[in-house]
Amino acid sequence: MKIILKIERFNPETDTESRFQEYTVEVAPTDRLLDALIIIKQFQDGTLGFRKSCAHGVCGSDAMRINGKDRLACKTLVQEVADADGAVVEIKPLGHLPVQRDLIVDQTEFFSKYRSIQPFLINDDPVPEKERRQSPEERMKFDDATNCILCASCYSACPIFDKNKNFLGPAALSQGYRFIADSRDKGFENRLPDLDSPDGVWACQNHFKCTEACPRGIKITKRINQTKKMIQDHRKGKGESINDGATD
Amino acid sequence: MKHEFECVIVGSGGAGLYSALETSACAKTAVLSKVYPVRSHTGAAQGGISAALGNREEDKPEWHAFDTVKGGDYLVDQQAAMIMAQDAVQAVYDLENRGLPFSRTTDGKIDQRRFGGHTKAFGKGPVRRACYAADRTGHMILQTLYQQCIKNKVTFFDEFQVVDVILDEKTCKGVIAIELATGQLHTFAAKSVLFATGGFGRIFKITSNAFANTGDGPAVLARKGIPLQDMEFFQFHPTGIKGLGILITEAVRGEGGILRNNAGDRFMEQYAPTLLDLAPRDMVSRAIMTEIAAGRGMRGDKKIDDYVNLDATHLAKGVLEAKLPDITEFCKTYLGIDPNETPIPVLPTAHYAMGGIPTDLDGRVVIDGKGTIIEGLYAAGECACVSVHGANRLGTNSLLDLVVFGRRAGIHIGEYVKHIDFPAIPADAAAEAQRWIDRLTDGKTGPHGGHMAEEMQTVMMENVGIYRNEADMALAVEAIRNLRDRYGDVRVQDFSKPFNTDLLELIELKNMLDLALITAASSLNRQESRGGHSRHDFPDRDDANWLKHTLATLDGNQVNLAYKPVDTSIWKPKPRAY
Numbered sequence: 006m007k008i009i010l011k012i013e014r015f016n017p018e019t020d021t022e023s024r025f026q027e028y029t030v031e032v033a034p035t036d037r038l039l040d041a042l043i044i045i046k047q048f049q050d051g052t053l054g055f056r057k058s059c060a061h062g063v064c065g066s067d068a069m070r071i072n073g074k075d076r077l078a079c080k081t082l083v084q085e086v087a088d089a090d091g092a093v094v095e096i097k098p099l100g101h102l103p104v105q106r107d108l109i110v111d112q113t114e115f116f117s118k119y120r121s122i123q124p125f126l127i128n129d130d131p132v133p134e135k136e137r138r139q140s141p142e143e144r145m146k147f148d149d150a151t152n153c154i155l156c157a158s159c160y161s162a163c164p165i166f167d168k169n170k171n172f173l174g175p176a177a178l179s180q181g182y183r184f185i186a187d188s189r190d191k192g193f194e195n196r197l198p199d200l201d202s203p204d205g206v207w208a209c210q211n212h213f214k215c216t217e218a219c220p221r222g223i224k225i226t227k228r229i230n231q232t233k234k235m236i237q238d239h240r241k242g243k244g245e246s247i248n249d250g251a252t253d
Numbered sequence: 254m255k256h257e258f259e260c261v262i263v264g265s266g267g268a269g270l271y272s273a274l275e276t277s278a279c280a281k282t283a284v285l286s287k288v289y290p291v292r293s294h295t296g297a298a299q300g301g302i303s304a305a306l307g308n309r310e311e312d313k314p315e316w317h318a319f320d321t322v323k324g325g326d327y328l329v330d331q332q333a334a335m336i337m338a339q340d341a342v343q344a345v346y347d348l349e350n351r352g353l354p355f356s357r358t359t360d361g362k363i364d365q366r367r368f369g370g371h372t373k374a375f376g377k378g379p380v381r382r383a384c385y386a387a388d389r390t391g392h393m394i395l396q397t398l399y400q401q402c403i404k405n406k407v408t409f410f411d412e413f414q415v416v417d418v419i420l421d422e423k424t425c426k427g428v429i430a431i432e433l434a435t436g437q438l439h440t441f442a443a444k445s446v447l448f449a450t451g452g453f454g455r456i457f458k459i460t461s462n463a464f465a466n467t468g469d470g471p472a473v474l475a476r477k478g479i480p481l482q483d484m485e486f487f488q489f490h491p492t493g494i495k496g497l498g499i500l501i502t503e504a505v506r507g508e509g510g511i512l513r514n515n516a517g518d519r520f521m522e523q524y525a526p527t528l529l530d531l532a533p534r535d536m537v538s539r540a541i542m543t544e545i546a547a548g549r550g551m552r553g554d555k556k557i558d559d560y561v562n563l564d565a566t567h568l569a570k571g572v573l574e575a576k577l578p579d580i581t582e583f584c585k586t587y588l589g590i591d592p593n594e595t596p597i598p599v600l601p602t603a604h605y606a607m608g609g610i611p612t613d614l615d616g617r618v619v620i621d622g623k624g625t626i627i628e629g630l631y632a633a634g635e636c637a638c639v640s641v642h643g644a645n646r647l648g649t650n651s652l653l654d655l656v657v658f659g660r661r662a663g664i665h666i667g668e669y670v671k672h673i674d675f676p677a678i679p680a681d682a683a684a685e686a687q688r689w690i691d692r693l694t695d696g697k698t699g700p701h702g703g704h705m706a707e708e709m710q711t712v713m714m715e716n717v718g719i720y721r722n723e724a725d726m727a728l729a730v731e732a733i734r735n736l737r738d739r740y741g742d743v744r745v746q747d748f749s750k751p752f753n754t755d756l757l758e759l760i761e762l763k764n765m766l767d768l769a770l771i772t773a774a775s776s777l778n779r780q781e782s783r784g785g786h787s788r789h790d791f792p793d794r795d796d797a798n799w800l801k802h803t804l805a806t807l808d809g810n811q812v813n814l815a816y817k818p819v820d821t822s823i824w825k826p827k828p829r830a831y
């Protein structure tokens with residue numbers, strides 16, 4: 006079938022504003038949308054900019070906004086977004102991150118927020134001779150959060166950034182949960198100042214947009230709420246109050 | 254722009270990151286990667302990492318080493334395999350201690366499962382040796398190592414593509430890289446350079462490899478006259494999704510999945526009576542192609558794109574969801590089927606480069622059979638050839654190779670840089686790279702690379718694939734030479750500086766053409782069948798004449814071939830039956 010890709014383009018060297026350009030491509034309904042982009046790049050217009058690598062939804066390179074939804078081009082089949090010959094598919098770069106060129110966005114801020122929650126196992130006990138033991142049940146507590154490929158779909162989909170640019174965001178928070186819920190980790194207190202703050206978990210208002218967008222099926226909103234609960238229990242145990250920025 | 258580091262690591266997959274953890278502890282280190290580190294293809298590895306932990310049943314490093322040697326059809330250097338198998342145990346515990354969330358046994362240990370070619374007691378039957386984290390073991394390794402790099406404040410240059418190396422006859426002095434965001438050329442002067450650029454499956458049409466897997470490291474070095482080892486040995490993994498090449502891990506068979514032909518028969522009974530579906534990959538891939546050629550593929554039309562079924566419908570309820578969740582999802586997303594109910598249509602897919610940059614046990618690049626090294630030049634991971642995989646790699650041994658030899662290289666570099674001064678770099682170090690870029694962007698009209706890439710991939714797939722013969726390979730050599738000539742005329746369509754992916758892909762195309770030529774020429778010259786190199790016209794292994802490693806040197810459109818001995822100091826080569 007023939008479909009029309011209407012792609013938002015921007016070249017910082019020549020453009021002051023973004024513009025749309027249309028391309029017609031011959032594809033099969035079961036092709037990936039990434040395949041359609043590659044056909045354009047390889048055979049029609051070498052100037053089109055987008056990132057790609059694994060082509061099967063595991064590396065997080067090609068998140069973009071396809072017909073208004075933040076998703077991976079390689080995990081989107083043509084038939085999911087174009088129902089008939091001549092259908093128009095609109096493709097834009099992710100939101101909330103500065104566009105560097107065409108569909109390529111600057112992820113510096115996204116990654117620096119990820120780094121800020123100390124996304125590594127914290128445990129200063131002497132290194133054991135073999136493995137640290139962990140039951141399958143303990144392991145499953147944080148299983149889905151380990152799926153994150155840092156694609157930033159959730160970061161684009163979350164409406165909180167429209168009001169609060171400093172929000173750590175869904176990915177960083179769910180990675181925070183990935184560690185504090187790991188029975189081997191002892192870094193809850195280290196991460197507390199970042200998680201328990203008006204820009205941390207408390208900024209989340211349960212819109213569930215991140216959970217809907219996540220291509221790896223992470224229950225992000227639920228993990229954020231579990232983190233809130235852990236913080237509340239911890240503070241209560243110590244007779245302290247949470248730092249959600251509320252003034253009363 | 255100019256930079257100076259004691260160690261520059263090119264590539265941030267498992268091999269690059271593991272080395273970086275070692276070197277950054279004692280030397281000023283920079284990690285350059287053309288994709289964001291977490292997007293490296295190590296993240297796509299699914300099934301597991303092998304180590305004789307013995308958590309599920311008795312196992313020993315010696316058995317592991319033997320399986321590695323036999324699986325590699327005796328082209329493996331045996332002391333290297335022994336070291337890898339021995340280091341494996343501590344390497345896996347170390348990953349766990351650093352936070353890797355392995356799947357667990359009921360008593361809380363690292364769980365292990367079966368994988369092709371891994372046996373107990375020197376071939377007595379399958380053994381549970383593959384440590385795993387569901388079917389995203391590579392993802393977890395990549396994430397864990399990246400996280401440790403964050404913890405240890407390693408310096409990254411994200412989205413920097415290395416295009417040249419600064420090298421004189423005896424010493425490596427740095428690299429030249431393009432910064433993707435600005436298009437600027439950077440010169441990195443360095444006391445040591447480690448290449449960890451991964452595989453180059455993209456020279457073939459159907460592959461499990463990422464777009465980034467274009468073999469930049471080996472190609473850059475080959476153009477400087479460094480020989481590449483055993484390039485004729487490229488692994489085709491038996492189970493790629495038909496038409497797409499997306500990998501369906503061997504762990505599906507490790508958990509009990511069965512390959513069936515159009516009569517519903519478990520055809521591996523005919524080819525490997527003991528290990529059946531868990532025979533090494535080269536054998537299973539050949540078995541599939543033989544079934545298809547005999548009209549027993551699912552369509553039965555004997556065409557090269559016919560396929561067989563991977564049947565997991567009989568597995569206990571919940572096994573796929575719990576142990577192979579990503580595979581289950583790939584099937585749903587790309588095939589619209591539920592593997593619990595419908596067998597998966599599969600066909601071999603170009604998967605892994607056994608060959609690459611020749612190194613010793615410490616990652617130092619060795620350029621001949623006499624052990625001559627280039628000072629300061631190192632390689633590790635899939636782009637390197639130690640050689641622990643010989644003519645055919647066993648599943649789960651690559652992730653292991655990354656951590657074992659990535660670590661060893663990192664430790665060696667840490668020591669090496671202490672004793673030397675920063676190199677003097679010629680003022681025009683970047684001139685050659687600049688000339689290349691200028692030529693591609695000079696505004697003249699020329700063919701675009703897109704069609705040439707496609708031609709190369711088709712030529713390699715059809716003529717240097719699973720079964721090979723003289724005429725096909727000779728044709729491939731000619732066709733690739735021709736494409737290399739035509740490359741002289743290609744030009745970009747994009748003249749901008751920021752994120753000129755058009756230019757970057759044309760540079761990658763050159764790398765792939767160089768490696769395709771070396772692969773085809775090395776294959777053509779080896780007149781025997783061994784592991785992943787299987788010829789209709791020379792169907793048997795020939796130890797008398799060919800038990801030796803190839804060293805291929807690029808010289809214009811010519812490939813010069815030399816050979817060096819294999820270390821067979823532990824086990825005498827025997828016929829390979831399973």
Ligand SMILES: Cc1cc2nc3c(=O)[nH]c(=O)nc-3n(C[C@H](O)[C@H](O)[C@H](O)COP(=O)(O)OP(=O)(O)OC[C@H]3O[C@@H](n4cnc5c(N)ncnc54)[C@H](O)[C@@H]3O)c2cc1C
Nearest residue numbers: 264265266267268287295300301415451634635649651652
């Ligand atoms: C789908 C799949 C599944 C697999 N499953 C398993 C498994 O279960 N077990 C197993 O043992 N093995 C498995 N393998 C093999 C194994 O994953 C790879 O061999 C291994 O991950 C390669 O790691 P690496 O560190 O060498 O390279 P990669 O992880 O590929 O990383 C290469 C790095 O080099 C960088 N790079 C490349 N060129 C340049 C350049 N010019 N300039 C700067 N940077 C550059 C890239 O950006 C990247 O960071 C699998 C492979 C695939 C494809």
Ligand code: SF4
Nearest residue numbers: 153154156157159219
């Ligand atoms: S949480 Fe999901 S959507 Fe967000 S970055 Fe991770 S994988 Fe992407």
Ligand code: FES
Nearest residue numbers: 058060064065079
């Ligand atoms: S290209 Fe890797 S997620 Fe799409």
